[in-house]
Amino acid sequence: MTKSTHAPLAPMPPERLLELDNVGVHFPTRDGLVRAVNGVSYHVNRGEVLGIVGESGSGKSVTARSIMRLQPKTALDASGTIRFRRASGEEVLISAQDRQSRTMRQLRGGEIGMVFQEPMTALSPVHTIGTQIIRTVMLHRKVSKAEARAQAIALLTRVQMPRPNDIVDRFPHHLSGGMRQRAMIALALACDPALLIADEPTTALDVTTEAQILELLKSLQQELNMAIVFITHNFGVVADIADRVAVMYLGRVVETGTVDEIFYEPKHPYTQALLQSIPRLGKSHGRRLRTISGMVPDPYNVPTGCSFHPRCLHGVRGVCDVKTPEDVVFASGQRARCHFAGEVAISEAAQ
Amino acid sequence: MLGYIVRRLMWAIPTLAFVSFISFVIIQLPPGDFVTAYVAQLRNGGEYITDMQEALLREDYGLNDPLLVQYWRWISNILFYGDFGRSLEWNAPVSELIWERLALTLVLSTISLVFTWIIAIPVGVYSATRQYSAFDYIFTVFGFLGKGIPDFLLALILMWVAFIWMNLDVGGLVSPQFEGKPWDFDKIVNMLSHIWIPLVVLATGGAAGLIRVMRANMLDELRKPYVETAYAQGFGERTVVWRYPVRVALNPFISTVGWALPALFSGDVITAVVLNLPTTGPLLLQALKMQDMYLAGSFILILSVFTVIGTVLSDILLALSDPRIRFS
Ligand SMILES: Nc1ncnc2c1ncn2[C@@H]1O[C@H](COP(=O)(O)OP(=O)(O)O)[C@@H](O)[C@H]1O
Ligand code: SF4
Ligand SMILES: [Mg+2]
Numbered sequence: 047m048t049k050s051t052h053a054p055l056a057p058m059p060p061e062r063l064l065e066l067d068n069v070g071v072h073f074p075t076r077d078g079l080v081r082a083v084n085g086v087s088y089h090v091n092r093g094e095v096l097g098i099v100g101e102s103g104s105g106k107s108v109t110a111r112s113i114m115r116l117q118p119k120t121a122l123d124a125s126g127t128i129r130f131r132r133a134s135g136e137e138v139l140i141s142a143q144d145r146q147s148r149t150m151r152q153l154r155g156g157e158i159g160m161v162f163q164e165p166m167t168a169l170s171p172v173h174t175i176g177t178q179i180i181r182t183v184m185l186h187r188k189v190s191k192a193e194a195r196a197q198a199i200a201l202l203t204r205v206q207m208p209r210p211n212d213i214v215d216r217f218p219h220h221l222s223g224g225m226r227q228r229a230m231i232a233l234a235l236a237c238d239p240a241l242l243i244a245d246e247p248t249t250a251l252d253v254t255t256e257a258q259i260l261e262l263l264k265s266l267q268q269e270l271n272m273a274i275v276f277i278t279h280n281f282g283v284v285a286d287i288a289d290r291v292a293v294m295y296l297g298r299v300v301e302t303g304t305v306d307e308i309f310y311e312p313k314h315p316y317t318q319a320l321l322q323s324i325p326r327l328g329k330s331h332g333r334r335l336r337t338i339s340g341m342v343p344d345p346y347n348v349p350t351g352c353s354f355h356p357r358c359l360h361g362v363r364g365v366c367d368v369k370t371p372e373d374v375v376f377a378s379g380q381r382a383r384c385h386f387a388g389e390v391a392i393s394e395a396a397q
Numbered sequence: 398m399l400g401y402i403v404r405r406l407m408w409a410i411p412t413l414a415f416v417s418f419i420s421f422v423i424i425q426l427p428p429g430d431f432v433t434a435y436v437a438q439l440r441n442g443g444e445y446i447t448d449m450q451e452a453l454l455r456e457d458y459g460l461n462d463p464l465l466v467q468y469w470r471w472i473s474n475i476l477f478y479g480d481f482g483r484s485l486e487w488n489a490p491v492s493e494l495i496w497e498r499l500a501l502t503l504v505l506s507t508i509s510l511v512f513t514w515i516i517a518i519p520v521g522v523y524s525a526t527r528q529y530s531a532f533d534y535i536f537t538v539f540g541f542l543g544k545g546i547p548d549f550l551l552a553l554i555l556m557w558v559a560f561i562w563m564n565l566d567v568g569g570l571v572s573p574q575f576e577g578k579p580w581d582f583d584k585i586v587n588m589l590s591h592i593w594i595p596l597v598v599l600a601t602g603g604a605a606g607l608i609r610v611m612r613a614n615m616l617d618e619l620r621k622p623y624v625e626t627a628y629a630q631g632f633g634e635r636t637v638v639w640r641y642p643v644r645v646a647l648n649p650f651i652s653t654v655g656w657a658l659p660a661l662f663s664g665d666v667i668t669a670v671v672l673n674l675p676t677t678g679p680l681l682l683q684a685l686k687m688q689d690m691y692l693a694g695s696f697i698l699i700l701s702v703f704t705v706i707g708t709v710l711s712d713i714l715l716a717l718s719d720p721r722i723r724f725s
Binding site for chain 2: 114116146151152153154155156159160162163164167168169170171172173174178181182185186217219230233234236
């Protein structure tokens with residue numbers, strides 16, 4: 047980290063909505079310091095969908111909560127900056143904001159919406175769907191209760207909720223998982239946010255419902271031209287929805303690029319390994335799925351050098367286990383954090 | 398909702414019939430009866446009573462009739478004439494003996510319950526949202542002390558403090574000179590100087606336990622995803638905490654309001670005895686010792702009615718507050 051927090055930051059390019067630079071979030075625990083997020087950089091432009099992929103525990107959720115300034119209370123902001131461009135055009139340095147600051151409370155729900163993984167428990171069990179949406183609308187907009195209610199019904203219609211006039215007065219326990227996730231999305235979209243953070247929004251759903259919710263998010267994204275940070279551990283889902291992808295491993299972004307670059311020309315051995323571990327139609331005849339060898343290291347003992355080296359098929363002893371790799375930037379803008387990025391190509395033919 | 402309430406009330410009727418019968422039987426279970434106890438007391442006092450006289454007494458009181466007949470005599474008078482029978486020991490109508498005490502107990506219990514809630518809920522919520530803070534530790538200690546010190550001991554200490562340091566005369570509900578006088582301003586003032594001790598005793602004991610429960614419930618609820626959702630909607634901390642998790646964490650309390658009622662009628666017996674309060678507890682204790690069956694039976698019946706009403710009441714409140722319960 048070379049940047050002092052006091053140095054003026056160069057303004058973000060005009061199309062930029064969100065920018066994370068070298069964000070570090072650590073947890074002091076009884077067993078040692080957990081560097082859950084260890085220098086994450088990514089950005090999202092207006093109207094763009096960024097997919098964040100990585101195995102569970104790689105720091106996706108903690109990073110996302112830092113954008114909302116809702117990280118667990120024990121978390122330490124170790125490094126980096128998070129910036130967001132408000133609807134007014136001004137930049138907010140979110141990382142310098144207080145958890146409960148006025149600005150953050152305006153941003154949350156007002157300009158940044160969030161959808162969570164657990165539709166069964168993420169809605170208040172003691173309030174109707176309508177009440178929850180109406181309260182959010184009235185918090186951020188100067189509207190009457192009747193107007194807010196009309197808006198709630200319009201939102202439910204927009205997320206293709208069946209019988210929105212009826213559902214608005216229902217409690218979450220009357221709804222199926224898929225319907226709850228639709229309600230959750232309606233809630234997140236209550237005030238037309240420029241950015242939607244969706245943290246594994248379909249992980250808890252069955253495959254059919256998952257496809258429906260993905261379809262819904264895609265159409266809403268185009269209709270409203272909002273940006274989405276779509277977090278998942280499932281590469282297949284990302285291919286469906288994202289424009290660009292960031293791959294995370296042990297608290298770092300190890301590779302970023304467009305969907306095509308990531309899927310057809312992955313430059314990082316971890317991305318390559320992840321891709322080979324997903325089943326793909328038409329290509330799997332007689333082929334055994336490769337799984338990544340070894341286990342995700344526990345967060346207290348992150349390997350030295352490149353943290354992927356104990357599991358990497360291309361690691362070079364004396365280099366990878368000693369030196370931490372920097373981002374290698376390619377002409378297209380694709381980036382990979384590997385000493386040998388681009389030199390190790392997967393050969394689909396060999397599969 | 399209405400159907401739910403009616404259904405609950407319908408169920409209360411067989412419950413009450415059953416409870417009244419069982420309690421009547423249980424009162425008669427110990428060997429001997431009221432006459433045995435009464436005669437023993439007289440003989441202890443030096444009087445001479447023949448077995449013949451004892452048998453006549455028993456016949457007079459109708460104690461030789463079969464149990465069912467006795468039960469029916471008692472319950473039918475209550476149902477048809479509102480007559481709870483006579484207390485054998487006090488030789489007075491039961492209703493005369495108990496209503497004033499019931500009213501006082503009800504007032505005392507309600508006030509202490511309200512105090513308990515007013516103290517315990519904010520403290521429990523604050524302890525949970527500031528877990529491991531100095532505030533939290535102080536009230537944890539208070540909680541253990543409050544639970545650990547028996548009520549009667551606290552009552553004795555407070556009486557001693559009030560008597561020695563504050564020059565108040567203690568014990569009873571009013572000072573002797575007001576006993577039996579009609580209620581006027583002076584008597585009410587005098588009562589207030591007495592009533593704070595039982596209130597403090599009852600409220601601390603209750604609050605201590607309640608704080609721990611509220612804190613634990615809140616800690617559970619604060620971890621739930623819907624709390625994070627509420628923050629992510631842009632609400633401030635106070636709004637989030639009081640509107641969402643507190644609502645849910647209160648439900649276990651609401652479901653026990655009903656039990657608080659009878660518990661307060663009977664649970665404060667020792668405190669009431671120590672403080673010499675004319676509440677129901679000491680009277681019931683005495684009635685049971687003497688096998689004064691109509692008095693004891695009526696008492697237990699009234700307590701049961703309160704329990705059943707309380708339970709129905711808290712079920713209804715719970716259904717109103719927690720939509721997941723409704724109609725199921
Ligand atoms: N409150 C916390 N205290 C300590 N460690 C935590 C806490 N929350 C998350 N972590 C750690 O941070 C790491 C990243 O977690 P997370 O961001 O939830 O992963 P992901 O969302 O990618 O599955 C995990 O190793 C986890 O153990
Ligand atoms: S730096 Fe070495 S160990 Fe790390 S991914 Fe690249 S080749 Fe593998
Ligand atoms: Mg996660």
